[in-house]
Amino acid sequence: MAASDCNSSGETTEGDGVSNPSEGREQGLTRRDLLWKGTLAAVVTAAGSSVLLSEATAASGQGHAKYYDNFPRHTEMEHRWAMVIDLRRCVGCRACTVACKSENNVPEGVFRTWLKFEEVGEYPHTRPRYLPLFCNHCDNPPCVPVCPVLATYKRDDGLVLIDYDKCIGCGYCIEACPYGARYLNPVQKTADKCTLCVHRLEAGQKPACVATCIGGALTTGDLNDPQSDVSQLLGRYPIQTLKPEQGTDPMFFYIGLDGRLVQEGAP
Amino acid sequence: MTALEWGLPVVAKYLFGGLSLGAFVTYYLWQGFGLKTFRPLAKLAWISAAVWGLLIPIPIFSHLGQPGRWYTLLFDFHWTSPMSWAGPILLAYLVVVLLNGRFFFYPDVVLAYRNAKGLRKKALRILLITRPPQGPIPKASQVGLKVTGALAFVLVLSFGYTGLELGILSSRPLWANPINPVMFLLTGLISGMAFVVLLWIALDGRVEAPRAPGEKTILTSFALPALLAFFLGLNAVFYVSLAYSVPEVVQAVGVLATGELAPMFLWVGLGLGALVPAVFLAANAVLRSPRRWMATLASGLILIGAFAQKYGFVVGGQVLAEVGGEVPSSLWPTSSGIIEFLSILALAYFLFQVALWISPWRAPKPAEREAAPAPEVTA
Secondary structure (H helix, E strand, C coil), X not given: CCHHHCCCCCCCCCCCCCCCCCCCXXXXXXXXXXXXXXXXXXXXXXHHHHXXXXXXXXXXXXXXXXXXXXXXXXXXXCCCEEEEEECCXXXXXXXXXXXXXXXXXXXXXXXXXXXXXXXXXXXXXEXXXXXXXXXXXXXXXXXXXXXXXXXXXXXCCXXXXXXXXXXXXXXXXHHHCCCCCCEECCCCCCEECCXXXXXXXXXXXXXXXXXXXXXXXXXXEECCCCCCHHHHHHHHCCCXXXXXXXXXXXXXXXXXXXXXXXXXXXX | CECXXXXXXXXXXXXXXXXXXXXXXXXXXXXXXXCHHHHHHHHHHHHHHHHHHHHCHHHHHHHCCCHHHCCHHHHCCCCCCHHHHHHHHHHHHHHHHHHHHHHHHHHHHHHHHHHCCHHHHHHHHHHHCCCCCCCCCCCCCHHHHHHHHHHHHHHHHHHHHHHHHHHCCCCCCCCCCCCHHXXXXXXXHHHHHHHHHHHHHHHCCCCCCCCCCCHHHHHCCCHHHHHHHHHHHHHHHHHHHHCCCCHHHHHHHHHHHCCCXXXXXXXXXXXXXXXXXXXXXXXHHHCCCCCHHHHHHHHHHHHHHHHHHHHHHHHXXXXXXXXXXXXXCCCCCCHHHHHHHHHHHXXXXXXXXXXXXXXXXXXXXXXXXXXXXXXXXXX
């Protein structure tokens, strides 16, 4: 239907050599046809969306059951980095936060490592509880598939990293992370997060937060090595992860997260 | 405490996408499906679809931390990320819509080109793409018109990917639901249609002007009130069912229903922006003499409501559900964010003025036809 047939005032223009395409249309398409086609289009769109969503949900839940049972894992890789956070040993000093900022030159106002403080129990029998929070370097990271430009990726050794030269700073990975571990770096204007101090790990050193932890609450190591500290701790104590229902399979394990362990059990 | 990660620019992106979608569907209801009711709106609807479509990337650039790398969205396609679909879909949509306009407006542009002078003539020459015809104005390619129209219609329906962008994020309980794409398409359709009606009233159906032909058909159309009623019903089902979901989803819905965002989302977005216009438009549809002011007011409220709904939904989704990290210090935009948003709206206003100035959206007067006879083709 050409524009000349319908001016903005609804007049029909004639005599300009343009045919009137509305001819025959009134017989060609009835209101019933329109309703039928419209309904079909809506159903197809809704069905397509539902299928995509269900696939995405199924994919995010994969591997959840195997999670607690199979250590050491990924033996085909040279390393499989993980961290154990023993909450019984955390004193809430925030040295990890400071060390991380200093080591990685984290700009003012944002953090790669947090410490959440909670008071549990009922007054007057209350006690503080500290929860150090990091990027969990998930085995099934929700931030990786949503990155529109493949800037976020997972390495074979399990570290989830960001290619800062590729990241466009859209914030999609930040929204996708259920742990709130990512932020937009206000200086470099890209997504940013804990790298588990990959530069230190590759140099045979411990991450800055681990090296500085005064209570020895943080332990990193190689899950592929049965003698590593993390493997030993994981074999000895019940562990929990944050938001297991998200199916992300975090590689950061907490001891004493729910307070079931007693202090005497400490290594 | 941090600023909102996804704020006004993201809302603007969804809003502009919706407006373009609704405007194009309004155009296509006549051009593609031949519904006569929408015939007087067709030209303005196409212009609206094109201008809002061209504006979609602006808030995206404004939102990106590294806007200079936008082109990687086209080269580093990542099919698992709905945001990655934006590049090809938007690009294809814009190209196809502009091509479709070339076929749709061809006779008018040729005529306008013959009558125009100066800068406008040059602009119209560019819009023609091919060499201006001599003699009688030839017929535009109907195949080209139909193919590009149908293709653009399919592409615009795939704007539902915007709903998927939020819907796949299981980390956000308010967003993570499969109905999002449909809701986004519906709000876009309603707001785009309302915008075209408002523009048409402002330009062609002004109070002082004589009643434009076809006005009664448009003012009494049941299309918008029916869509609004459907949208409200869907919202009711959606939020009531979510309210009986797991605690964190209930909490997320509470932010919109009774929390800080309730005035924005519930009262302005759904009440003032959907329920009230539905009543006005339904009343107009049954009145013997439909009121122009009621249609104007209803359309304006729909646009305000579309913004409020999108803002509430986008911001509300970010309030809850994180274990650590930072919680947004405020759910409201900063003054610089508001200025940025208003600047984008000012740009939209400017682009519309340019588009309406260049394009032959108004019917040519008989005198214009006679005043610019086609140059004789010399043997």
